[in-house]
Amino acid sequence: MSAPHAIGVETLHMTKRFGDFTALDEVSIRIAPGSFHALLGENGAGKSTLVKCMMGFYQPTAGQMLIDGREAEIRNPRDAHAAGLGMVYQHFTLVPSLTAAENLVIAREDAPAVIDWKKEREGLQAFVETMPFRVALDQPVNRLSAGEKQKLELLKQLYLGRHFLILDEPTSVLTPSEADELLGMVRGLTSAGALTCLMITHKFREVTAFADAVSVLRRGAHVGGGRVGELTHDDMAAMMIGDKTLTRSAARAGEKGDVVLSLEGISAADRSGLKTIDVDSLHVAAGEVVGIAGVSGNGQMELMEVLTGQRPVSRGSVSVKSVTFRGTRRQARELKVRFLPEEPLQNACAGRMSVAENLSFRSYDLNGKGTRFWLDRAAMGRLAVRLVDAFKVKTASIESPIASLSGGNVQRAVLARELSDEVDLLIIANPCFGLDFSAVAEIRARIMAARNAGAAVLLISEDLDEILELSDRVLVMSEGRIAYETSIETLDVGELGRHMAGHA
Amino acid sequence: MTLTSSLNAGPAPVAPAAGRGRSAGALDRRIEAFALPLGALVAGLAVFALFLMMVGKSPAEFYGLVFKAGFGTAFSWENTLARASPLLLAALCVAIPARLGLVVIGGEGAIVLGGVAAGAFGMYLTGLGSSMGILGMAVSAICVGGVWIGLVGALRYRRGVNETISSLLLAYIAIALMNHFVEGPLRDPASLNKPSTAPLEDAYRIGAMPGLDVHGGLAVGILACVFSWILIERTAWGFSARIVGGNIRAAQIQGLPVGWLMTGFCALAGGFAGLAGMLEVAAVHGSANGSLAGGYGYTGILIAFLARHNMLAIIPVAVLLAGFEASSGLIQRRMDLPDATILVLQGIVFISILISETFTGRLGLSTLWRKTS
Numbered sequence: 001m002s003a004p005h006a007i008g009v010e011t012l013h014m015t016k017r018f019g020d021f022t023a024l025d026e027v028s029i030r031i032a033p034g035s036f037h038a039l040l041g042e043n044g045a046g047k048s049t050l051v052k053c054m055m056g057f058y059q060p061t062a063g064q065m066l067i068d069g070r071e072a073e074i075r076n077p078r079d080a081h082a083a084g085l086g087m088v089y090q091h092f093t094l095v096p097s098l099t100a101a102e103n104l105v106i107a108r109e110d111a112p113a114v115i116d117w118k119k120e121r122e123g124l125q126a127f128v129e130t131m132p133f134r135v136a137l138d139q140p141v142n143r144l145s146a147g148e149k150q151k152l153e154l155l156k157q158l159y160l161g162r163h164f165l166i167l168d169e170p171t172s173v174l175t176p177s178e179a180d181e182l183l184g185m186v187r188g189l190t191s192a193g194a195l196t197c198l199m200i201t202h203k204f205r206e207v208t209a210f211a212d213a214v215s216v217l218r219r220g221a222h223v224g225g226g227r228v229g230e231l232t233h234d235d236m237a238a239m240m241i242g243d244k245t246l247t248r249s250a251a252r253a254g255e256k257g258d259v260v261l262s263l264e265g266i267s268a269a270d271r272s273g274l275k276t277i278d279v280d281s282l283h284v285a286a287g288e289v290v291g292i293a294g295v296s297g298n299g300q301m302e303l304m305e306v307l308t309g310q311r312p313v314s315r316g317s318v319s320v321k322s323v324t325f326r327g328t329r330r331q332a333r334e335l336k337v338r339f340l341p342e343e344p345l346q347n348a349c350a351g352r353m354s355v356a357e358n359l360s361f362r363s364y365d366l367n368g369k370g371t372r373f374w375l376d377r378a379a380m381g382r383l384a385v386r387l388v389d390a391f392k393v394k395t396a397s398i399e400s401p402i403a404s405l406s407g408g409n410v411q412r413a414v415l416a417r418e419l420s421d422e423v424d425l426l427i428i429a430n431p432c433f434g435l436d437f438s439a440v441a442e443i444r445a446r447i448m449a450a451r452n453a454g455a456a457v458l459l460i461s462e463d464l465d466e467i468l469e470l471s472d473r474v475l476v477m478s479e480g481r482i483a484y485e486t487s488i489e490t491l492d493v494g495e496l497g498r499h500m501a502g503h504a
Numbered sequence: 505m506t507l508t509s510s511l512n513a514g515p516a517p518v519a520p521a522a523g524r525g526r527s528a529g530a531l532d533r534r535i536e537a538f539a540l541p542l543g544a545l546v547a548g549l550a551v552f553a554l555f556l557m558m559v560g561k562s563p564a565e566f567y568g569l570v571f572k573a574g575f576g577t578a579f580s581w582e583n584t585l586a587r588a589s590p591l592l593l594a595a596l597c598v599a600i601p602a603r604l605g606l607v608v609i610g611g612e613g614a615i616v617l618g619g620v621a622a623g624a625f626g627m628y629l630t631g632l633g634s635s636m637g638i639l640g641m642a643v644s645a646i647c648v649g650g651v652w653i654g655l656v657g658a659l660r661y662r663r664g665v666n667e668t669i670s671s672l673l674l675a676y677i678a679i680a681l682m683n684h685f686v687e688g689p690l691r692d693p694a695s696l697n698k699p700s701t702a703p704l705e706d707a708y709r710i711g712a713m714p715g716l717d718v719h720g721g722l723a724v725g726i727l728a729c730v731f732s733w734i735l736i737e738r739t740a741w742g743f744s745a746r747i748v749g750g751n752i753r754a755a756q757i758q759g760l761p762v763g764w765l766m767t768g769f770c771a772l773a774g775g776f777a778g779l780a781g782m783l784e785v786a787a788v789h790g791s792a793n794g795s796l797a798g799g800y801g802y803t804g805i806l807i808a809f810l811a812r813h814n815m816l817a818i819i820p821v822a823v824l825l826a827g828f829e830a831s832s833g834l835i836q837r838r839m840d841l842p843d844a845t846i847l848v849l850q851g852i853v854f855i856s857i858l859i860s861e862t863f864t865g866r867l868g869l870s871t872l873w874r875k876t877s
Contacts, residue, residue, distance in 0.1 A: 310756050329759030339757050348757055350750020361747060361758050365740040375738055399533070 006196040007068055007084050007164040008033035009054065014063030016049050023049040025220040026063070031164075031213075033068070036190045037198045038207040038228070040240055041217035042464060047200045050217065051166045055087055056080040067164075081109070086162030088153045090169045096142035100135055100152050104159050127159055133185050147178030154185065158195070167199040171206065172297060183210040202295045204233045204501045218242055237497030241464060253452040256472070257286030258321075260425045260456035266316035270302050270480060277302045277480040279316075286424070289447070289457040291471030292482075293464055295500055299480035300460045301342075304429045307458075308339055320425055333366075336424035340431055344414040351403030355395050356384035358402045359417050391416035392442075408439035415446055426450050429460040444470060464496075478502050536864065541810050541821075544860035548853030555848065561839055573834040574827025585718045586788075588826035590615070592725030593780035594804025595822055596732055597653065599813040600773040601667070603736055604766055605749040608656055610671025611777040612801025613678030614649035618778025620682050621648040622785045623701035623792025624690055626708045634707040641708065641782050649778020650771040652678065657770030661763040667770075679797050686793050700793035710787040721783035726819055728776055733815035745769050777801065803829065806850055809857045825850070 009031045016024040024046045031037045041047045053060045056074040065072055067083050074080045094103045105111055105120050124137060135152050136144070144152065150170055157165055167186070171179035187210045189195040201207060207214055208228060215225035216239040224239040263282040270277050277299040284290045294300055305311035307318060309327020318325045320335045331337070341347035349358045360380040365371050384398040393412045395405055402410060411431065419426075428447065432440040447470060451457050460477075461467050467474055474491055476484040476499040484499040486492075553563035574584050597611035622641040629640060652674060659665040685701075692702040710720045736742035748755040748765050755762050780800060785792050807825050811817035832846040 308757050309759070310753070327756075327759055328761070332759045341753075341757055346751075347753045350747055350754055353746065353750045357743075357746075361754070364743050371740070373739055373741070375740060375743055377738075401533075 005163060006034040006190065006193050008196060009085070009164055009198075010066040010069075011050070011054065012064045012066065014050065014053055014060045014065070016046075016053055016058060017061045023220050024053065024060070027217065027220075027222045028063075029215045029222060029225075031196060031198055033196050034190055034193045035196055035212045036187055036210060037196075038211040038214040039198055039200045039217065040202070040207065040214060040236060042240060044463070045217040045240075046220040047217055048168070049220070051087065051168065051198070051200065054080070055085060055166065078109075081160070081162070084161065084163045085166070086157040086160060086164070087166040087168065088150070088157060088170055090172050092141075092149050092153065094141045094149060094152060094156075097140055099138055099140050100144070100155075101137040103141060103152065104137075104156055107156055107160060109160075124159075128155075131155065131158065132188055145178070147174050147182060150174060150178070150182055151185070154182070158189075163194070164196045165198070167197060169200055169202070171201070171203070179206065180209075186210070202501055204236055204498065207236070208233070216240055233498055233501075234494050237494045237501070241493050241497050252448075252472075254287045254454055256288050257454065257456075259283045259285045260321055261427075261458060262319050264316055264319075266306060266313055266318065268302060268306050268311050268313045270299060275480055276314075277306070279303065279482055282475070282482065284425070284456040284458050286456045287451060287454050288472040289451050289459055289470045291467035291474045292458070292460045292477050293467045293474055293496065293500060294462070294477035296462045298477050300429065300462070300477055302480075303477070304339075304341060304427070304460055307427050308341070329365075336422055338418040338423050338426050340414060340418055340426070340428040342430035342433055345403060345407070345410045348414050349402050349410060352401050354399045355388065355393070355402050355405070355413060356380055356398040359384045359387050359398075359413060362417050387413070387416040387420060390420070408435045411435060411439065411443060415443060419446060419450055423450055423453075423455045426455050426457045427460075428457065430462060431459075432463065432466060464500075468493075476500055537812055537814070540860045540863060541812055541857060544856040545810065545853060547860075548849075548856040551856065552849045552852050555852070559841075561841065566835065566839060566841075569834055569838055570828060570831040573831035580827075580830065582717045584823060584827045584830045585716075585722050587830055588822045589719070589721035589725040589787075590780040590784055590800045591803055591807055591822040591826055592722075592729055592818060593776045593783070594800045595807035595811065595818045596728055596804075596815065597773040597777035597780075597801070598805050598808035599811065599815060599818060600732060600736070600776075601653075601657065601770050602808060602813040603742075603749050604745050604769055605752065606657065606660060606766065606770065607668045608653060608671045608770065608773065609668055609805050610656065610673070610675035610678075610801065611653070611773070611804050612797065612799070613671070613675035614652045614774040614777035615781040615784070615801050616682040616796040617652055617678045618645035618649040618781030619785045619792045619796040620685050620690070620701075620781070621645045621778065622782035623704075624685070626704040626785070626791075627690065627692075627702045630705055637705075637708040638710060638786060641786055642779060645778040645782030646775035647778070649781065650775035653774025653777065654767050654771030656774075657766040657768075658763070661766045675801065682792070682796060683794065690792070692791065695791070695793070698793055698795075700789075700791040703791045704786060708786060709790060710783065719783075719787035721780075721787050724779065724783060725822075728779070729815045729818050732772075732776075736815060741765075777804075803850065806854050806857070809854065 011027055011029050013026045013028055014024055015022070015026055027046070027050055039047050039050070049058065052058045054065060054074070056076045056079050059075070065074060072083055074083065095106070098106070101121060101124055104124060105115060128134065128137065133151060135148060135155055141149060141152065170182065174182065183206060186195070186197050190197055199211065211228050213225065213227055214231060214236065216223050216236065218240060223242070261284040263279050266277070266279040268277045292300060292303070302311055306313055320337055323331070323335065325331060325335065325337070339348070345351055357380070360383055363383065364375060364380060381398065387393070388395060388398060391412045393405070393416060394409050402413060405413065426447070431443055431447065435443070444466065447457060447459070459467065459470055468488070468491070471488055473485065473487050474496065475482050476496060478499060479502065484496070486496070549567070556563045556566055573580055575581060594611050594615060597614060598608060601608040621644040625641045625644045626637065629637070632640060653671065656667050656671045656674065659670055660667040687699040690701045691699050712718060713720050713723060736745065744755070744760050745765050747758065747760060748762055752762060781796055784796055789795055803825055807818055807821045811821045828846055828849065832843040835841050835845060836843045
């Protein structure tokens with residue numbers, strides 16, 4: 001298999017470009033053998049790209065990688081495995097219906113066609129004896145808790161002879177005590193010199209408690225790092241977020257008006273059904289942008305679904321202009337509520353329907369103030385031509401399926417549909433995710449224009465720059481709760497970063 | 505101010521680029537809508553020809569006989585058209601839910617229960633006169649069929665039950681219910697060999713259309729297709745349904761009543777299937793019996809997919825498939841092939857239709873066409 005000791009890995013000027021976009025810019029990081037190294041960075045900072053290059057999922061555009069001081073060529077994940085590199089993902093890669101022992105054996109690349117289970121079990125037993133922790137080998141994986149599953153993932157990597165492990169947010173699905181136990185084990189293995197570990201994380205607490213060293217990426221570049229004992233949380237937050245200046249893209253105008261959206265005592269189940277999302281109180285007034293910042297997966301998506309009426313609440317209510325809002329078409333029209341969900345092609349468009357049809361989703365059943373029964377296809381065509389023109393949507397034709405448009409143009413089309421009339425409440429999630437620079441500026445300007453025209457805007461975004469650029473007030477969502485609130489004038493970026501990292 | 509009022513305020517500027525592109529994009533999609541199912545049909549027939557050669561029969565003779573028996577003479581045309589009428593309605597029962605993204609394959613269940621409802625109505629409520637009697641039978645069949653398939657839509661939305669499986673299983677339950685009724689509570693004691701409901705009185709029977717030896721069900725079927733096409737393509741309700749079919753999350757964000765749309769359109773689809781059962785009873789068999797489970801619901805699946813769930817395309821496709829079915833007797837006699845041979849042919853065509861769906865949007869037909877012309 002591979003060397004029976006911890007492996008050191010070093011990247012030299014590693015660069016990865018996707019088209020014009022530089023995801024990774026000359027990153028050089030040295031991870032010493034037997035160390036527990038943390039990799040910090042915001043969403044989109046290039047952490048995943050870096051580890052995917054190390055694991056051979058991507059080929060770097062330039063740069064090299066050294067394994068134990070020797071240049072190594074990793075063309076695919078198989079090469080990485082052969083060199084002793086392994087990865088534990090955020091989500092489980094175990095077969096739920098098989099036992100832990102079966103999962104371990106079938107993961108082996110040299111697993112025989114006919115498995116001699118007696119022999120394998122003896123081998124496994126001998127292997128587990130050498131490990132500092134136990135996992136129930138005979139239990140089907142679906143009976144294990146999340147913490148046990150993650151331990152088994154770790155055990156699997158060790159069993160497969162990997163001595164350099166990349167952990168990608170390994171604790172995001174674990175409770176704090178499970179997380180501590182798992183990371184304590186990793187810490188023990190690295191201290192004993194059996195393993196080197198590179199952990200992607202957002203949580204400063206885990207870095208301080210368990211890691212030896214830290215590297216920080218920002219916008220694809222390696223911006224700093226060092227030994228954990230020598231860095232404070234403020235230092236790390238500053239490196240992660242950078243010296244952001246509060247750039248205001250568009251001039252702000254208008255006065256803050258009455259409260260438009262209010263949430264009181266909302267409680268709903270999260271995606272996994274294991275945790276809850278609790279928002280005690282959230283108000284958005286006319287003429288202000290309230291930004292909800294946070295690391296992805298802290299309940300923002302569920303909050304959006306509660307607002308659109310897609311997710312049932314167990315308690316509490318959403319009201320718009322003092323009316324209980326249920327997300328029906330009629331209410332949305334009368335109260336002038338618009339939604340811009342993230343990934344508009346998946347959430348706000350019908351990909352195989354034409355651009356013209358998609359542009360008319362909000363108005364096809366309207367005739368003046370009333371509703372209509374017969375479609376007016378000529379009017380739908382005229383509307384499409386007008387909106388495509390006004391919002392500069394690049395499309396071969398208004399009859400093209402909307403799925404054939406680029407991401408920026410799909411977002412422009414959705415904005416055209418939702419912002420082309422008077423808007424009183426605009427609820428937006430990650431509007432610029434994956435878009436190029438010019439599209440981003442334009443879309444943010446449109447959001448700002450809606451605010452200046454008197455709309456109440458709730459902006460849920462994982463992009464802190466976007467939040468800082470657009471918001472009048474900033475809230476941080478963490479573990480399904482609003483953990484922090486500040487106005488933009490008194491905002492302290494370091495403080496914000498610490499709340500986002502789950503450490504107040 | 506609403507959008508539509510602002511739109512009518514003046515002549516809209518039509519960008520020349522958009523105007524030109526409009527025809528090319530639309531052309532691509534239109535060519536594809538014909539070329540894909542047609543290609544699949546031809547490929548299916550070709551594969552079936554290989555199958556015939558394997559069993560030592562002549563494909564030329566086979567297809568010649570199919571043409572002769574299905575479309576060769578005025579008599580064969582009438583036979584084919586009479587068979588097409590329940591197929592039109594059965595195909596709608598697949599095509600309408602399909603436009604909402606639901607694959608409902610249990611139309612057979614709504615057909616047999618619709619037939620039983622019509623038979624029971626005719627048995628117990630006699631002497632209403634021809635128009636009231638036929639209307640009553642039709643309404644009761646539509647209601648029963650509508651509830652049956654509406655249930656499939658409601659189960660899907662409210663409880664997440666897979667509509668394909670639930671509709672198929674409900675079809676088996678429906679057939680068992682039909683057998684229970686015609687062999688038990690509704691059985692006419694005079695029906696000895698084939699348990700049936702009591703024969704309908706003459707006033708309740710549907711006769712041939714004027715000038716054509718085809719019963720009036722054909723006109724009903726064609727009208728139902730045209731009605732459905734207008735509903736889906738030209739009304740706001742139909743557009744709402746298409747948004748649900750296009751992307752259910754987008755429909756929810758737009759605040760559409762997704763559950764009602766699913767239930768309502770499924771009920772409409774089931775109503776048409778129920779009507780097919782009523783027509784079989786009132787125009788063909790004269791009473792409800794086991795012949796109702798004649799597989800129309802399953803042939804309807806094939807027709808709807810061949811027509812790519814376009815309600816108007818269902819009309820010619822249903823006639824074509826009815827012609828195939830009409831020929832099975834002649835094939836059996838002349839070529840010494842079992843009458844299930846036509847089922848093999850239908851199965852092969854269906855598989856090739858499903859394969860052809862994967863080529864959607866990947867043919868680049870109009871570019872090809874522009875290059876060659």
